[in-house]
Amino acid sequence: MTNRPNLIVAGAQTGPIQRADTRAHTLDRLIALLEQSAAKGAKLVAFPELPLTTFFPRWYIENTQELDTYYEREMPNPNVQKLFDRARELKVGFYLGYAELTPEGRRFNTSITVGPDGQILGKYRKVHLPGSVEPRAGSRFQQLEKRYFEYGDLGFPAFRGAEDWGRPALGMLICNDRRWPEAWRSYGLQGIELMLIGYNSAAYDPNGGTAENEEIRTFHSTLAVQANAYFNATFAVSVAKAGDEDGSGLIGGSVIVDPNGMILAQAKTLEDEVIVAELDWSKIAQGRGPGKIFDFGFHRRPQHYSRIVNQVGLEEIP
Amino acid sequence: MTNRPNLIVAGAQTGPIQRADTRAHTLDRLIALLEQSAAKGAKLVAFPELPLTTFFPRWYIENTQELDTYYEREMPNPNVQKLFDRARELKVGFYLGYAELTPEGRRFNTSITVGPDGQILGKYRKVHLPGSVEPRAGSRFQQLEKRYFEYGDLGFPAFRGAEDWGRPALGMLICNDRRWPEAWRSYGLQGIELMLIGYNSAAYDPNGGTAENEEIRTFHSTLAVQANAYFNATFAVSVAKAGDEDGSGLIGGSVIVDPNGMILAQAKTLEDEVIVAELDWSKIAQGRGPGKIFDFGFHRRPQHYSRIVNQVGLEEIP
Numbered sequence: 001m002t003n004r005p006n007l008i009v010a011g012a013q014t015g016p017i018q019r020a021d022t023r024a025h026t027l028d029r030l031i032a033l034l035e036q037s038a039a040k041g042a043k044l045v046a047f048p049e050l051p052l053t054t055f056f057p058r059w060y061i062e063n064t065q066e067l068d069t070y071y072e073r074e075m076p077n078p079n080v081q082k083l084f085d086r087a088r089e090l091k092v093g094f095y096l097g098y099a100e101l102t103p104e105g106r107r108f109n110t111s112i113t114v115g116p117d118g119q120i121l122g123k124y125r126k127v128h129l130p131g132s133v134e135p136r137a138g139s140r141f142q143q144l145e146k147r148y149f150e151y152g153d154l155g156f157p158a159f160r161g162a163e164d165w166g167r168p169a170l171g172m173l174i175c176n177d178r179r180w181p182e183a184w185r186s187y188g189l190q191g192i193e194l195m196l197i198g199y200n201s202a203a204y205d206p207n208g209g210t211a212e213n214e215e216i217r218t219f220h221s222t223l224a225v226q227a228n229a230y231f232n233a234t235f236a237v238s239v240a241k242a243g244d245e246d247g248s249g250l251i252g253g254s255v256i257v258d259p260n261g262m263i264l265a266q267a268k269t270l271e272d273e274v275i276v277a278e279l280d281w282s283k284i285a286q287g288r289g290p291g292k293i294f295d296f297g298f299h300r301r302p303q304h305y306s307r308i309v310n311q312v313g314l315e316e317i318p
Numbered sequence: 319m320t321n322r323p324n325l326i327v328a329g330a331q332t333g334p335i336q337r338a339d340t341r342a343h344t345l346d347r348l349i350a351l352l353e354q355s356a357a358k359g360a361k362l363v364a365f366p367e368l369p370l371t372t373f374f375p376r377w378y379i380e381n382t383q384e385l386d387t388y389y390e391r392e393m394p395n396p397n398v399q400k401l402f403d404r405a406r407e408l409k410v411g412f413y414l415g416y417a418e419l420t421p422e423g424r425r426f427n428t429s430i431t432v433g434p435d436g437q438i439l440g441k442y443r444k445v446h447l448p449g450s451v452e453p454r455a456g457s458r459f460q461q462l463e464k465r466y467f468e469y470g471d472l473g474f475p476a477f478r479g480a481e482d483w484g485r486p487a488l489g490m491l492i493c494n495d496r497r498w499p500e501a502w503r504s505y506g507l508q509g510i511e512l513m514l515i516g517y518n519s520a521a522y523d524p525n526g527g528t529a530e531n532e533e534i535r536t537f538h539s540t541l542a543v544q545a546n547a548y549f550n551a552t553f554a555v556s557v558a559k560a561g562d563e564d565g566s567g568l569i570g571g572s573v574i575v576d577p578n579g580m581i582l583a584q585a586k587t588l589e590d591e592v593i594v595a596e597l598d599w600s601k602i603a604q605g606r607g608p609g610k611i612f613d614f615g616f617h618r619r620p621q622h623y624s625r626i627v628n629q630v631g632l633e634e635i636p
Contacts (some may be wrong), residue, residue, distance in 0.1 A: 027378050043534050130611065155622045158635045171636055179611065181499030181549055182623045189625045191634035207611065211604045214580060220548060223579050227545030230538060233396055242406045260534060272360020286529045288632065291498065293448065293525065297631020301445050304473045305627050308508045314606070316509035317487055318477045 004166035006148050009194065010037035010039070010045040011237045013254040015271040016245035021146040023046035023079050026052060029272055031086050036274045038090040043116065043165055045087075048241040049175045049198035050098040050109070050208045052080065055241065056099075057144045058248055060135040067148070071101035075112060088118040093162060095196040095239075097174060099148070100125070109149045113196060114160045121157035124172035128180050136208055136218030157184055166191040170172025171234075175199035178223045178238060182308065183229065188232030189296065193284055195229065195236040203249030211239045218253040222263070230261030233294050235279050243270035259287045262280045269311045322484035325597045327512065328355035328363045329555045331572040333589040334563035337372045341397050344370060349404050351592055356408040358594045361434065361483055363405075366559040367415040367427070367493045367516035370398065370574065373559065374417075375462045376566055378453040385466070389439035390421035393430060393438070406436040411480060413557075415492060415513040418443070418464070427467045429490045431514060433480045440477035442469030442490035447497050454526055459566045461524040464615065474501055476508035484599050486511040489552075496556060497542045499549065500626065511602055513554040521567030524565030536571040540581070548579030551605025551612050553597050561588035577605045 012033035017026050030047060037045040050056075056070045075082045075098065078199035087094055093115045100110035101294040109126035110159045117145050123130075129151055131143030171187035171194075185196065201221055203214035223236070229236040235258055242252030254267040290295040324471075332352035335344050348365060355363040371388050379385045393416065394402045405412055418428035427444035447469055451462030479486045487510075489505035496502075505513065520541055521532035529606050538597045539556070547554040551574055560570030572585040574595040584594035606612040 018433060076544050105564050128617055130617065132609065151619060152622075156625075160635065176611070176617075177529055180618075180627060181503065181546075182618070182620075186498065186623060186625050189629050189632060191632050205604075207609050209604055209610070216580075220579065223545050223548060227541050227581075228499075230541060232350075233499065236506065261538065262534075286523075286527055291450065291525050292527070293494070295631075299446055299448065299494075300500070300630050301502075302627045302630055304445055304470075305504060307474075307504050308500060308621045309623050309627050312618050312620055313613075314507060317478065 004281050005164070007165045007168065008043060008050045008276055009237050009256060010040065011254045011256055011265070011267070011275045011277055012037055012040035012045050012047050013239055013252060013273045014048055014051055014075065014266045015239050017051065017241065019198065019246050023052060027080060027083055028061070031083055033272055034087055034090065034092060034094065035272055036230040037049045037274050037276065038092045040274065040276045042092065042276050044161070046095040046237045046239045047097065047198055048239050049200050050099060051096070051198070051241055052098055054246055055200040055250070057142045057148050058145060058246065060192040068101065071099040071107065073101050084114065084118055087114065090115070091116040094170060095198065097198045107149050108152060109145060109174055111174055111198060113170060113172060116164060121161065122157065122170060122172060123154065124157065124174065126156050126174040126177060127183060128177045129154040130176040131206065139208060142280060156186035157193045158187055158192050168281060169266060171195045173197045175201065178228065179220070181228055184228040188234065192232070192234050192315050193281055194279065195234055197225065197236065197238040199238065201251045203251050214251055218251045221251060221253050222255055225255055225257050226261040226263065229257045229259060230287070231294065233259040235236050235259060240267065257278040259284050278316050322599050323482070325361060325486065326359040326594055327555050327574060327597055328358065328360035329557040329572045329585070329593045330355055330363050330365050330575055331557055331570060331585045331593070332366055332369050332559050334561040334568065335369065335372050337564050340506065341370060344409070345398060345401055347590055348401055351590055352401065352405055352408065352410060352412065354592045355594065356410050357624065359591065360410065360594050362411045362479070364413040364514045364555045364557045365415065365516055366557050367429070367518050368417060368460040369414070369516070369559055370416055372564055373568070374379045375449060375466050376459045376564065377460060378460050386419065389417040389425060391419050400430065402436055405432065406434070409434040413490065413516065415516045425467050425491055426470060427463060429492055429516060431488060431490060434482060439479065440475065440488060440490060442475065442492065444471050444492040444495060445470040445501060446495045448494040449524065457526060474504035475507055476510050486599060489513045491515045496546065497538070497552045499546055500548040502550050506552065510536040510550070510552050511599055512557065512597065513552055515543065515554065517556065517570045518559045519567050531567055532567060536569045539569060539571050540573055543573055544579040544581065545573050547575045547577060548605070549612065551577040551602050553577060558585070577602050
């Protein structure tokens, strides 16, 4: 495992993508971010969750035909081919979120990682869907992911990146997943070295409360990535769609984090913005090498963790 | 659950406790911290891990008679009775770590929580023992917890605090446990509202590396508590034994954290120091109330978490 090349990774944060924006216009923005990333030396670029359209789960859309315009029936497809083509020309891979509509009519909040040759290396379907099935009466904005998507059915499948990247073990999460240590550990136990995450996170409590604001929501977003990267001794890149989208605020705060949980790069705006960092895979061993603090085989005690799988919800003690 | 009283909780950080210090002298220091805490209105005081003696696992002690002087054969016992008596007089409860030697000769790194009436409300034995069984050749300081203690055999048992405190669901962890999300979630699924933690954390890499220093070790300590408190929507108090103990550095950084992961109080010294905060139990619902972001029953997907219990160590993908 010596002489592995470092990887320059980019987080391609986007500003808002309005409901009225055309897909062609949005794709051109993603391509511009890809090119900026490549110009900074990046060989892998992470885009946000659902960056091809507005975050449509904020709307209660009863018209199925309209709803279907937000989904991709295959990947790639003519609406995104230009991005795939440009990435292959640049020999740059990417993580891309999208709403997936399968031939069987199933709907998932999905992400893929594409290699520098344009091949899909890994696919993930969001497990931790936030929000609700039914719209909340009286709310201007909804969070209807549980209505528009099924729960991901692929588990947490780690996969290898390109040779050119040092062949790292990669994992993918989407948005709310990053707050769930179970998801990170499921990948950590497979030895992941870089977690790729895209998100759209409201700058207010998406569940109707008034106690949360943009500052605290951004703090939570960063805290979750720093801590879980540390606990699993992995690098992570976590990328926002940010800003005022259709009149609804989205936090920014995209970060690249090292296996110590320390921030290597952080977005400063709520606009289209590229952040990059160079990842040295040898830094992982300090966390989880033999005898180290997160040498799982040496220190974990799963016989005491059974509640985590045997129990779904809270069971309050008497 | 309305009209629950708030609880003022204290973290009673200690400076170093040298190998040469008498137990009577050390106990007087703990009593002084208890009294300072009570004077600030605290009804529950958390002491560090193993605060009755120096952190003896840093020494390779071959003489069993000498080793045994660090353990308590019952709790309370004449060596600590004065602390129990003073606490009952003040109607203050406390969390206390100690090295436990059972009648059967078993040894554990243990903590108890004592109620305002002097009764033991809960007991915990450290599950995540760091360090090694065999001493590391050539190291001035060892980390021999795996030699001197058995792994805790009580799991993660939540329990109720006193009526006077609002009868919160409480959990206990010890030191390295705080870095393991599995431990927190096992308590979180029981609805804990306050996690009590004591620690002795080296100001350098205790596993022999040179990549970690006091700053990064303190950052990790705080990060772990903030993030896991947030993920489980619980308050937490995490208390250090700090400073230069027997020539070996210990980090400080004791903190009290709210269910948002935000710091309510933080120690500023490496000496005996009391921090306090007032806990409002109603703040927990924002995190894990019905339909909220950590409404476990609504959002968790244990069918995808099986690796966490079925697998101990890393299983790298091909």
